[in-house]
Amino acid sequence: RRPKNFPPGPPPLPVLGNLLNLSLDNPMRDFEKLRRCYGNVYSLFIGPKPAVVINGVQAMKEAMMTKAVDFAGRPQDIFVSDLTQNGMVLADYGPSWKEHRRFALMTLRNFGLGKQSMEQRILGEIQYTVETLEKSIGTILSPRVMFHNAASNIICQVLFGTRFDYDDDFIKVVVQCFKENSKIANGPWAMLYDFVPMIRNLPLPFMKAFKNIETCKKLATGLITEHKETRVPGKPRDFLDCYLDELDKRSDDGSSFCEDRLIMFVLDLHFAGTDTTSNTLLTGFLYLMTYPLVQERCQQEIDRTLEKKDQVTYDDRHNMPYMQAVIHEVQRIANTVPLSVFHCATKDTELMGYSLPRGTLIIQNLNSVLNEEGQWKFPHEFNPENFLNNRGEFVKPEAFMPFSAGPRMCLGEGLARMELFLIMVTLLRKFNFIWPEDAGQPDYTPVYGVTLSPKPYCMKVQLRATQQNLQKQ
Numbered sequence: 001r002r003p004k005n006f007p008p009g010p011p012p013l014p015v016l017g018n019l020l021n022l023s024l025d026n027p028m029r030d031f032e033k034l035r036r037c038y039g040n041v042y043s044l045f046i047g048p049k050p051a052v053v054i055n056g057v058q059a060m061k062e063a064m065m066t067k068a069v070d071f072a073g074r075p076q077d078i079f080v081s082d083l084t085q086n087g088m089v090l091a092d093y094g095p096s097w098k099e100h101r102r103f104a105l106m107t108l109r110n111f112g113l114g115k116q117s118m119e120q121r122i123l124g125e126i127q128y129t130v131e132t133l134e135k136s137i138g139t140i141l142s143p144r145v146m147f148h149n150a151a152s153n154i155i156c157q158v159l160f161g162t163r164f165d166y167d168d169d170f171i172k173v174v175v176q177c178f179k180e181n182s183k184i185a186n187g188p189w190a191m192l193y194d195f196v197p198m199i200r201n202l203p204l205p206f207m208k209a210f211k212n213i214e215t216c217k218k219l220a221t222g223l224i225t226e227h228k229e230t231r232v233p234g235k236p237r238d239f240l241d242c243y244l245d246e247l248d249k250r251s252d253d254g255s256s257f258c259e260d261r262l263i264m265f266v267l268d269l270h271f272a273g274t275d276t277t278s279n280t281l282l283t284g285f286l287y288l289m290t291y292p293l294v295q296e297r298c299q300q301e302i303d304r305t306l307e308k309k310d311q312v313t314y315d316d317r318h319n320m321p322y323m324q325a326v327i328h329e330v331q332r333i334a335n336t337v338p339l340s341v342f343h344c345a346t347k348d349t350e351l352m353g354y355s356l357p358r359g360t361l362i363i364q365n366l367n368s369v370l371n372e373e374g375q376w377k378f379p380h381e382f383n384p385e386n387f388l389n390n391r392g393e394f395v396k397p398e399a400f401m402p403f404s405a406g407p408r409m410c411l412g413e414g415l416a417r418m419e420l421f422l423i424m425v426t427l428l429r430k431f432n433f434i435w436p437e438d439a440g441q442p443d444y445t446p447v448y449g450v451t452l453s454p455k456p457y458c459m460k461v462q463l464r465a466t467q468q469n470l471q472k473q
């Protein structure tokens with residue numbers, strides 16, 4: 001039964017709740033249908049658990065910004081939170097999450113770490129992407145592994161001060177474990193784990209996910225041991241060193257900083273920062289290839305702004321309104337994390353006049369905001385004009401929320417935005433990306449998962465004429 005004054009929604013079945021109202025393959029269309037039927041704030045039963053789905057910018061702002069703390073929890077005692085215990089993404093709202101979030105934001109922001117800034121680390125990694133593309137000139141390339149590699153290595157550079165070849169065991173095992181775990185977490189065994197607590201210790205298929213986490217933890221522990229042996233206290237080389245310095249400072253102040261926490265923390269950051277960025281890049285290049293005039297206009301702006309400069313810098317974005325508009329439009333249309341990460345009400349609260357008891361599961365439908373009619377000039381088409389005013393200046397509408405909003409908003413936003421800008425500008429400056437003649441009509445329908453990704457596609461790469469001249473000189 002719905003609690004008193006709870007948001008409306010479809011009638012639930014015993015045990016299953018409203019699970020039959022949602023397609024497990026891609027529930028996005030069902031969420032939209034329910035929004036049209038019940039309004040911007042409605043409820044569902046995921047099995048026996050009541051959940052509230054938030055849609056549209058007005059309700060999203062009231063929950064995530066005006067009543068921020070009330071909505072900043074994460075559901076606990078479910079499969080994914082048990083799996084990533086001590087991590088960051090699914091940690092419940094409280095002092096330990098706060099301390100770790102503050103530390104991570106500060107470390108990522110002041111990445112003055114030793115000699116190499118964040119920007120240099122990203123630009124360094126891009127050279128490997130450029131090499132891959134140079135080798136593919138004149139042939140057809142599937143870019144998935146290349147972008148995944150780039151995103152993974154950038155976060156590894158930040159966390160561990162090192163990059164890994166794609167066939168390196170560390171990355172291979174970590175990627176495989178997280179892939180398997182995402183599949184288990186989205187499947188029926190995780191659901192059973194959530195609804196039937198007495199089976200949690202039985203040797204059922206969900207146990208494989210816990211084994212995978214142990215494997216990853218062992219690998220991360222190896223890196224931490226190596227860092228402890230080679231670090232110079234007070235002179236951090238990377239995120240791991242910064243945390244070890246923090247541990248020295250806080251050795252007995254009763255804080256939540258500890259080595260066990262560090263292990264899950266870095267694994268979480270790697271996971272959160274890899275598929276998100278690489279799937280956004282994949283969507284970006286799919287649209288750039290199939291909207292060649294947009295690609296050309298980006299290249300003209302890049303050439304004009306950078307002229308003879310060797311390399312782009314992040315500051316150059318201020319002189320590239322069109323490029324900025326294109327990247328933001330790519331993020332809007334990519335809708336990479338469509339249902340955000342589930343939240344939970346930290347206390348009894350209200351939203352748009354409805355009452356929500358403490359512990360209610362909160363699902364943010366970011367998709368509904370990124371396509372909301374009335375918020376965008378062209379809500380349902382790829383069009384960079386969504387981010388340009390009539391003077392051609394870059395503007396960011398308040399409905400741009402691919403990183404969510406409020407206290408739980410993506411912690412890696414700064415890093416992700418820097419990556420997207422530096423990678424897209426560097427690659428567009430050097431290459432033309434062409435939709436292969438025999439590839440048929442592009443299919444923009446995304447593949448549903450924790451993150452959305454485009455269907456696999458191939459690209460043709462050409463060195464730009466300006467770059468051919470440079471190489472001859």
Ligand code: HEM
Nearest residue numbers: 089272273276277337340341403404408409410411412416
């Ligand atoms: C285009 C790339 C990215 C997108 C679209 C994205 C999107 C998101 C979204 C929607 C959330 C959930 C926010 C909420 O619950 O309200 C989130 C959380 C998070 N993201 Fe990202 N993200 C991206 C890249 C990154 C990167 C590169 C990192 C690594 C540093 C990262 C680390 C995190 C973390 C740690 C959280 C959990 C924050 C918390 O619970 O306090 N993300 N992200």
